[in-house]
């Protein structure tokens with residue numbers, strides 16, 4: 304099975320061309336390839352599939368095999384994957400996801416390959432902040448849907464947080480029946496935010512595109528930042544803009560191919 308390893312701000316996935324053939328048991332494949340010791344090593348698996356509603360369809364699986372509705376860093380890499388491999392010659396590409404059809408604007412580098420992508424991430428749904436208790440401590444979280452679930456919370460000293468210890472308590476909290484991605488945020492100033500993320504199904508990752516959009520939406524809704532800001536994650540910076548006219552969030556960031564390879568899979572399934 305031919306695969307491409309790609310990353311957006313260090314949020315890395317194994318990408319498969321499933322336009323003609325899809326391997327069996329994608330959740331099991333996702334668990335196997337994601338393993339950083341016994342597999343390729345990634346935050347999950349992304350399949351590029353045919354679509355009846357859009358140019359392509361993206362299916363994304365977390366490292367634990369669960370299927371996510373949407374992946375912001377992943378969909379930028381899907382744009383690079385389809386353009387750089389000659390699967391399309393368009394620089395405006397539509398991609399069907401479980402959170403609806405998203406439109407990508409591809410930016411080309413001097414080598415003629417995709418270097419960065421802006422994605423229309425659609426309209427966020429920001430809920431009222433609520434208090435929840437995790438491991439005996441009370442936190443105020445703002446639930447936000449970007450098609451997938453997020454819980455945004457503000458803390459000083461996010462660098463010192465032990466996310467593997469506290470993250471699972473948020474992910475599996477009873478107030479999030481579908482589990483949740485959790486963003487731990489510091490507001491630097493009105494146009495600069497910092498965050499770390501504990502992702503549903505993958506644990507701490509270096510970046511989360513839908514998470515950065517959720518953070519901007521929650522923080523701007525609370526009047527604590529502008530509608531356009533830079534969000535700094537462990538793996539780098541995303542530019543996020545919440546358009547006043549259409550209510551959609553636009554995310555801009557890099558997309559990088561790391562390497563290609565072959566993974567033995569199929570005959571033992």
Ligand SMILES: N[C@@H](CCC[C@H](N)C(=O)O)C(=O)O
Pocket residue numbers: 314365370371372373374375376377451452484502503504505508510511512513514
């Ligand atoms: N890293 C992604 C989000 C991946 C899916 C998420 N873990 C979920 O289960 O919702 C991003 O860049 O948005």
